[in-house]
Amino acid sequence: MSDQYEAVFAQYDTDGDGQLTVEEVTAAIAGMFPAAEVGDLSGIVKALFAEYDTDKNGYLSVTEFVPLAENLPELGAED
Template identity: 80%
Template sequence: MSDQYTAVFARYDVDGDGRLTADEVTAAIAGMFPTTELNDLSGIVRALFAEYDTDHDGFLSVTEFVPLAQNLPELG
């Protein structure tokens, strides 16, 4: 796993628990697109979790985050 993705993951994991919540992912995306209303992001975040939360625990681990980051280079 790339140190670059681990560092990006750590930046978005604001509580440092080793997993990203929907709120943390929403904040990350909102930071990339500051003019987007948060209501518009909820559907995007749900879709991302549906695809990348492979163990369906409601969080993104670093191993689940890496494919997401590879497909959304803006996260980096």
């Protein structure tokens, strides 16, 4: 697993629990589209969790996050 993806994951894992919550993913996506209202992102985030939360526990682990980051390179973009 790439250290780059682990570093990006850690950046979005704001509470440091090793999992990304819906709120943390929403904040990450909102950071990519600053003009978007968070409420407008709920459908996008729900779809991402439906596809990438493979164990269906409501969180994204780092191993679940990597394929998402690979398919959505904006998540790994440096500001």
